[in-house]
Each structure stands twice: as structure tokens, then as C-alpha cells.
Amino acid sequence: MNSFSADDEVSTDALREVVLRLADELQSQDVEGIPSERVELLERVIGRDACRRLGIYALPPDFILSVVIPVYNEANTLERVIARVRETHLPMEIICVDDGSKDGTREVLERLAAEQNIKAVFHERNQGKGAALRTGFIEATGDIVVVQDADMEYDPQDLRLLLQPILDGGADVVYGSRFSGPDRAVSPLWHLAANKLITNLFNIFHGHRFTDVETCYKLFRRELIQEVAPKLREKRFGIELEMTARLLKNRNVRFHERPIRYERRSYAEGKKIGWRDGLWALWCIVRY
Known part of the structure; x- marks a missing residue:
């Protein structure tokens, strides 16, 4: 999977690859288990707004x-x-x-x-x-x-x-x-x-x-x-x-x-x- 820095210009195809792989990952593991560091990385790669539209965010500790x-x-x-x-x-x-x-x-x-x-x-x-x-x-x-x-x-x-x-x-x-x-x-x-x-x-x-x-x-x-x-x-x-x-x-x-x-x-x-x-x-x- 390609990696990007916060300053990289991300192409549409590369962004699509990130999102598709992310979707596969979310289907194969507990969303609850995504650590906050990974959420922060995804926010830098595809943007905070895009993450929120996908329902990706760190849950508060002990949330029910x-x-x-x-x-x-x-x-x-x-x-x-x-x-x-x-x-x-x-x-x-x-x-x-x-x-x-x-x-x-x-x-x-x-x-x-x-x-x-x-x-x-x-x-x-x-x-x-x-x-x-x-x-x-x-x-x-x-x-x-x-x-x-x-x-x-x-x-x-x-x-x-x-x-x-x-x-x-x-x-x-x-x-x-x-x-x-x-x-x-x-x-x-x-x-x-x-x-x-x-x-x-x-x-x-x-x-x-x-x-x-x-x-x-x-x-x-x-x-x-x-x-x-x-x-x-x-x-x-x-x-x-x-x-x-x-x-x-x-x-x-x-x-x-x-x-x-x-x-x-x-x-x-x-x-x-x-x-x-x-x-x-x-x-x-x-x-x-």
C-alpha cells in the first residue's frame, strides 16, 4: 500500500486505493479496535472530513x-x-x-x-x-x-x-x-x-x-x-x-x-x- 506524508499531493487513484483497503480492513476487524494513532494517520492522509464521512474516528475510553x-x-x-x-x-x-x-x-x-x-x-x-x-x-x-x-x-x-x-x-x-x-x-x-x-x-x-x-x-x-x-x-x-x-x-x-x-x-x-x-x-x- 502506498504511503503519503501530510504534504504530499494525493492522486485520485491513490486516494481510492487507500479508501478501498481501509474498507476491507474495517470489514475484517473490530472498528472499535482501531487505535487513535491510526485514526490520526488516516486523517492526515485523506482528511478529517473524509474520515468522518466514512464513520472513522476514535471512540472515547470505556464508551458504551x-x-x-x-x-x-x-x-x-x-x-x-x-x-x-x-x-x-x-x-x-x-x-x-x-x-x-x-x-x-x-x-x-x-x-x-x-x-x-x-x-x-x-x-x-x-x-x-x-x-x-x-x-x-x-x-x-x-x-x-x-x-x-x-x-x-x-x-x-x-x-x-x-x-x-x-x-x-x-x-x-x-x-x-x-x-x-x-x-x-x-x-x-x-x-x-x-x-x-x-x-x-x-x-x-x-x-x-x-x-x-x-x-x-x-x-x-x-x-x-x-x-x-x-x-x-x-x-x-x-x-x-x-x-x-x-x-x-x-x-x-x-x-x-x-x-x-x-x-x-x-x-x-x-x-x-x-x-x-x-x-x-x-x-x-x-x-x-
């Missing part, structure tokens, strides 16, 4: 990411989602909250919790995604908390890029937007229109400029979300709007958005949100 996974009737996808989360090689704790599943999810989760280092929490009856998230937030012990749905729609490989604004000290909360950046989500027209309507109305009522307030991928400093969690009332999908509104009441909280990848699941595949949730979302915008 709390991954909260709300689960309801996801026996077919839960194990795959957890495997994909672990493939990020981030230091983490995984908290799975089974919200009264009826399809064998509980048995799958009990097995995974016994085999792996997973914190499993069980609701005896179905209460809704909001209730599951509230439980997971309270159980979290890491530095940053992220929500990961169990339905394979969101790609955990985006997590390093989403973490970076918080770790760099530029944000307290980061939302992954499905509707910004080059890889915008492809959704049915009615679904896209509903999301845009809800987000735009939320922005009008709360004086912000989100592009995707309903996104699953929300990352928070743990102390912020645990301050809000005991106050959360919404038990279904209205939780997305309520917790955002409550966080916005703290004028010192810094929000940031980053584009993410998204692969929409159909209702035949188990998607649960429906038009009634959309109508309730409108009420939540006014209520909170």
Missing part, C-alpha cells in the same frame, strides 16, 4: 452504546437484526423489550439472552411501541442511547455516522432522516405525503426544521432521554412526537439530522403502523 430494541411479534427477524447490530463492532449493551408477543418472539429472545449478553425485558401484555421504548430507556446504562426497530427496515451500519456528531461534541440528539441525502426512502405516495404532513406540522408548532420527525433512528445522550422517559405518556407510535416535543422544551438541547438508508417493509411482511396512528399523530402535535 445502549441499543434499545422494542419487539412485538418479530420472531422471524429478531435474531437477524441483533446479528446486524453486532456487525457494527461498536461497544454496546443490547436491551430488547418484548411487548407481549404472541408468535414465539419471547422464546427466541429468551434463547438469545441466554446465549449472548442481551438484557431481555418482557411485558406480559401488549401495550405498544411507546411503552416498550419507555421501559428500554429506563433500563439503559450506556453513554448514548439509540432506538433500533426489529423489522429490518433500518441499517445498523449507519450507526457510526449517526454517533459522530454527539461524540464530536456538536450535538446532544441525532435523528437519522429517511428523506434527506442521496439515498432517499422510496415509499408509497400516501405514506410519503403523511410523513411530510406530520413533520411539517410538527415544525410549525414547535419551531424546528426536521425532515423526518417520525424516524426510528434517534440517538440521545442517556441523561437527556432518562430525564424525559418517566414523563412519557404515549404507548403507541405517538411516542416519536411526544419525546421530540419534550426534548425541545429544553432550549439547551442541540439537535442534528443525518441521512440514512431505509428499506420499507410491507404490511404483508408485518408493518404495524396504520392510518389511525397518522390521525393520532396530528393530535399529539397539538397536545405536546
Whole structure:
């Protein structure tokens, strides 16, 4: 592999070689294990901004990411989602909250919790995604908390890029937007229109400029979300709007958005949100 000094003029081909070899290396070892000296070298070679765009940075000592996974009737996808989360090689704790599943999810989760280092929490009856998230937030012990749905729609490989604004000290909360950046989500027209309507109305009522307030991928400093969690009332999908509104009441909280990848699941595949949730979302915008 070619080596460069900080003052060398790096050609496009040489830079491409560095990045491709780096990508191979990242896939073959724990990203967590990249020493800070190597990160500094890469920053000199391809630039700090390029490193950040690739999700390359040194993690703080003893850093832990709390991954909260709300689960309801996801026996077919839960194990795959957890495997994909672990493939990020981030230091983490995984908290799975089974919200009264009826399809064998509980048995799958009990097995995974016994085999792996997973914190499993069980609701005896179905209460809704909001209730599951509230439980997971309270159980979290890491530095940053992220929500990961169990339905394979969101790609955990985006997590390093989403973490970076918080770790760099530029944000307290980061939302992954499905509707910004080059890889915008492809959704049915009615679904896209509903999301845009809800987000735009939320922005009008709360004086912000989100592009995707309903996104699953929300990352928070743990102390912020645990301050809000005991106050959360919404038990279904209205939780997305309520917790955002409550966080916005703290004028010192810094929000940031980053584009993410998204692969929409159909209702035949188990998607649960429906038009009634959309109508309730409108009420939540006014209520909170």
C-alpha cells in the first residue's frame, strides 16, 4: 500500500486505493479496535472530513452504546437484526423489550439472552411501541442511547455516522432522516405525503426544521432521554412526537439530522403502523 506524508499531493487513484483497503480492513476487524494513532494517520492522509464521512474516528475510553430494541411479534427477524447490530463492532449493551408477543418472539429472545449478553425485558401484555421504548430507556446504562426497530427496515451500519456528531461534541440528539441525502426512502405516495404532513406540522408548532420527525433512528445522550422517559405518556407510535416535543422544551438541547438508508417493509411482511396512528399523530402535535 502506498504511503503519503501530510504534504504530499494525493492522486485520485491513490486516494481510492487507500479508501478501498481501509474498507476491507474495517470489514475484517473490530472498528472499535482501531487505535487513535491510526485514526490520526488516516486523517492526515485523506482528511478529517473524509474520515468522518466514512464513520472513522476514535471512540472515547470505556464508551458504551445502549441499543434499545422494542419487539412485538418479530420472531422471524429478531435474531437477524441483533446479528446486524453486532456487525457494527461498536461497544454496546443490547436491551430488547418484548411487548407481549404472541408468535414465539419471547422464546427466541429468551434463547438469545441466554446465549449472548442481551438484557431481555418482557411485558406480559401488549401495550405498544411507546411503552416498550419507555421501559428500554429506563433500563439503559450506556453513554448514548439509540432506538433500533426489529423489522429490518433500518441499517445498523449507519450507526457510526449517526454517533459522530454527539461524540464530536456538536450535538446532544441525532435523528437519522429517511428523506434527506442521496439515498432517499422510496415509499408509497400516501405514506410519503403523511410523513411530510406530520413533520411539517410538527415544525410549525414547535419551531424546528426536521425532515423526518417520525424516524426510528434517534440517538440521545442517556441523561437527556432518562430525564424525559418517566414523563412519557404515549404507548403507541405517538411516542416519536411526544419525546421530540419534550426534548425541545429544553432550549439547551442541540439537535442534528443525518441521512440514512431505509428499506420499507410491507404490511404483508408485518408493518404495524396504520392510518389511525397518522390521525393520532396530528393530535399529539397539538397536545405536546
